[in-house]
Amino acid sequence: MTKTYDPGPRIAHAGGINIGTPNLERSLWFFRDLFGMEVTAEDDGVAYLRGYQEFDHHSLVLTQQDEALINTYSFRVARPQDVELFHDQLKADGLDVRVIPAGTEIGRGEAIRFLLPGGGHPIELYYDIDKPLAAEDLRSHLLGNSSRRRGLGVRRLDHLNIMTGPANIVRAEGWLREKLGLKRREFLTLPQNPDFIVASWLSVNSKLHDIAIGASPNGQDAQFHHVAFSIENFHDILTAVDQLRDVGIQIDAGPGKHGIGQAMYLYIRDPGSNHRIELYSGGREFHEPDWQALEWKIDNPHGMTWYGDLPNVDPQTSQYVTTTPSAGLDLPQRRAAAA
Missing domain, CATH: 3.10.180.10 (2,3-Dihydroxybiphenyl 1,2-Dioxygenase, domain 1)
Structure with missing residues (x-):
């Protein structure tokens, strides 16, 4: 066999x-x-x-x-x-x-x-x-590094976070599990409606998520919330926010530690595109083959933030809940660089 x-x-x-x-x-x-x-x-x-x-x-x-x-x-x-x-x-x-x-x-x-x-x-x-191979002047003596650590020290892409309309969230989350084989690690539901998925964190490895999907606050499909990049430790998050604040980068939420997944986070904006980027460090690992997904209720204040200020989620004033759009099936027409 x-x-x-x-x-x-x-x-x-x-x-x-x-x-x-x-x-x-x-x-x-x-x-x-x-x-x-x-x-x-x-x-x-x-x-x-x-x-x-x-x-x-x-x-x-x-x-x-x-x-x-x-x-x-x-x-x-x-x-x-x-x-x-x-x-x-x-x-x-x-x-x-x-x-x-x-x-x-x-x-x-x-x-x-x-x-x-x-x-x-x-x-x-x-x-x-x-x-x-990296250019010779960027190579590290550490064989596990593709180049030397520089700047804020982004190690790798960690995960993607997307959103879709509340009417489609259950279908989209189920499709990711059933057709792409992603495993639900933790998920968020409404106290009055446990069958409705507010958000779900899914992976195919030991991470909390390769992708997370949530119900979009604006009710629209094909929405982007953030992409997360891993940095080495919690201290690096605090160093990053100090330096990013000093050069005028927009901070949407954090620094803080998630209850879901238990990683430290900082949400900021790419000033060229205005898409949200997360700096992400630590987090629980998932190794059990029979892991039973943890269900969080949306009214549990420890899910989003274990410590740190809770993000502002008022749709009238929040920068954190806003989303940005995705392209369609055809690749968009790119604009050539200026001569």
Whole structure:
């Protein structure tokens, strides 16, 4: 049986995000100069970046374009054949699936692109990706680092956080579990309606989440809440907020520690695109194969924040609850860099 068993196509981890930004230079300053991420390639209005412990070519793509959309949420699959297997499975389920040729993102192989059922978010699945060496002057003596730690010390992309309309949240969250094999780790419900999912944190590995999905406050589908980047420790969060405040970066919430997942957080804005970014450190790990997802009620104040000020969630005044839009099935037209 062990010689014939095939688990089918699987997701390995959250692989990346393509952020559309009207001000590429400002976004590059934020991610490259402040965060310390390495630029692995640039091509006429598109920049590719990675953290100092990422060996894949990139986890972040910055695309200069007029509209600040999230162009792509991407996941790496477990095996080369899983791209084709997912393609066939999704087509059989009636989804419109686009094949994205190798090299569309520099350094990345062929991918497939589709819209999340119930969410409308553009998802890409890929396996092949280059693993270039950093430039010699950026290389670390630590073999586990792809480059030297610089700036605020972003190690890697940790997770994606998306939102969809309340009418579609249960369908979209269920689809991520049933069709992509993501496991629910913790989730948030209403006291008066336990069948309604306010938010859910899902992963395929030991992290709390490769992706989280919540009900959007504005009632719209295809919404983006944030992308999180991992830094090493809690102290680094406090150093980051001190330095970011001093250069005028908008802070939406934090620093604080989540009860759900138990990581320390800081929510800020990319000044080039105005999309929300989280700096994320620590957190509980999930190793049990029979883990039973923890259910939190929305009226439990310890879920969002174990310590630190509770984020402002008043829709009239809050910066934290606002969301930004995603692209559709077709990749947006990018704007070439100025000569």
